[in-house]
Amino acid sequence: MQPILSIEGISKSYGNIQALQNVSYEVPKGAVFGLLGPNGSGKTTMLSIILDVLKANTGTFNWFGKPGSPETRKRIGSLLETPNFYHYLSAVDNLKITCAISGRGNDQAIEDVLKIVKLYERKNSRFSTYSLGMKQRLAIGAALLGNPEVLLFDEPTNGLDPVGIAEIRELIRELSKQGKTIIMASHLLDEVEKVCTHVAIMKRGKLLAAGPVNEVLANEDIVELSSLHASDLKLALENFPGYSSIQENGELIQLYFPIGTAPMEELNRYCFEKGIVLNQLLLKKKSLETKFFELTND
Numbered sequence: 001m002q003p004i005l006s007i008e009g010i011s012k013s014y015g016n017i018q019a020l021q022n023v024s025y026e027v028p029k030g031a032v033f034g035l036l037g038p039n040g041s042g043k044t045t046m047l048s049i050i051l052d053v054l055k056a057n058t059g060t061f062n063w064f065g066k067p068g069s070p071e072t073r074k075r076i077g078s079l080l081e082t083p084n085f086y087h088y089l090s091a092v093d094n095l096k097i098t099c100a101i102s103g104r105g106n107d108q109a110i111e112d113v114l115k116i117v118k119l120y121e122r123k124n125s126r127f128s129t130y131s132l133g134m135k136q137r138l139a140i141g142a143a144l145l146g147n148p149e150v151l152l153f154d155e156p157t158n159g160l161d162p163v164g165i166a167e168i169r170e171l172i173r174e175l176s177k178q179g180k181t182i183i184m185a186s187h188l189l190d191e192v193e194k195v196c197t198h199v200a201i202m203k204r205g206k207l208l209a210a211g212p213v214n215e216v217l218a219n220e221d222i223v224e225l226s227s228l229h230a231s232d233l234k235l236a237l238e239n240f241p242g243y244s245s246i247q248e249n250g251e252l253i254q255l256y257f258p259i260g261t262a263p264m265e266e267l268n269r270y271c272f273e274k275g276i277v278l279n280q281l282l283l284k285k286k287s288l289e290t291k292f293f294e295l296t297n298d
């Protein structure tokens with residue numbers, strides 16, 4: 001299937017700061033695509049480029065298989081910065097202004113959008129009376145006007161309390177269920193793991209990895225085993241079924257299994273039946289945090 005967005009060799013520098021270096025990836029239709037990376041890794045720069053707010057130095061990108069045009073732009077809703085809503089106006093009146101400025105949506109769309117972002121009951125309250133989470137939901141509502149197929153959000157949960165964060169994440173899942181493709185920047189591994197189907201991991205302007213979350217951020221069980229004769233142990237374990245990789249680390253043999261599948265007793269029995277007595281058998285879980293740390297550290 002044709003990707004919604006394909007990015008090919010994008011580079012961008014600000015003076016002598018290289019914000020993006022030859023970055024390429026594709027966003028499949030229907031994905032919740034997380035752009036994950038620490039501060040300054042180039043996420044906002046990339047979102048600005050694919051929205052035509054900034055121009056790349058080199059590289060190309062295609063939306064819906066075509067170079068960007070005003071027509072394709074209408075199919076994309078975005079939230080890069082919190083919009084300047086008027087504090088003394090209601091949600092409805094603020095969205096009317098957004099409609100007028102952007103040319104997207106109408107009175108009916110405003111009603112629909114307020115229902116989606118769960119502000120309908122409070123639609124006539126002044127913006128100044130909203131919680132931070134409600135303000136952010138209204139901003140997402142503004143991005144939804146005109147019913148775009150794709151939504152771009154830059155750090156959509158930044159600055160919110162845990163309740164606000166949960167509400168926004170739930171809203172993103174809901175929008176995804178309705179068939180929208182969502183691209184969101186986040187510096188939170190945990191958020192990407194909870195919300196996204198796909199991820200691109202950025203570090204100092206470079207792409208480290210991209211693909212489905214369950215592949216890129218795969219969790220693993222690691223079993224460490226040792227016995228008096230490490231080489232015999234390794235030879236025997238090579239024929240053990242179900243592991244994904246085997247490594248020798250000094251006296252230790254490490255067997256990697258998909259998360260939750262390491263068969264400890266069977267390993268013990270297997271070795272014993274092969275005449276090998278273990279002096280260590282230990283299960284370690286490799287957390288996503290470790291993996292992210294490995295990916296983003298030098």
Ligand code: ATP
Pocket residue numbers: 014017018019037038039040041042043044045046187
């Ligand atoms: P954050 O989460 O902090 O916004 P980010 O991953 O979105 O980070 P960018 O904002 O894209 O990263 O910044 C990438 C690099 O480019 C950083 O080193 C940043 O200082 C630099 N940069 C961004 N905008 C400008 C600008 N207008 N002028 C000069 N340098 C910039």
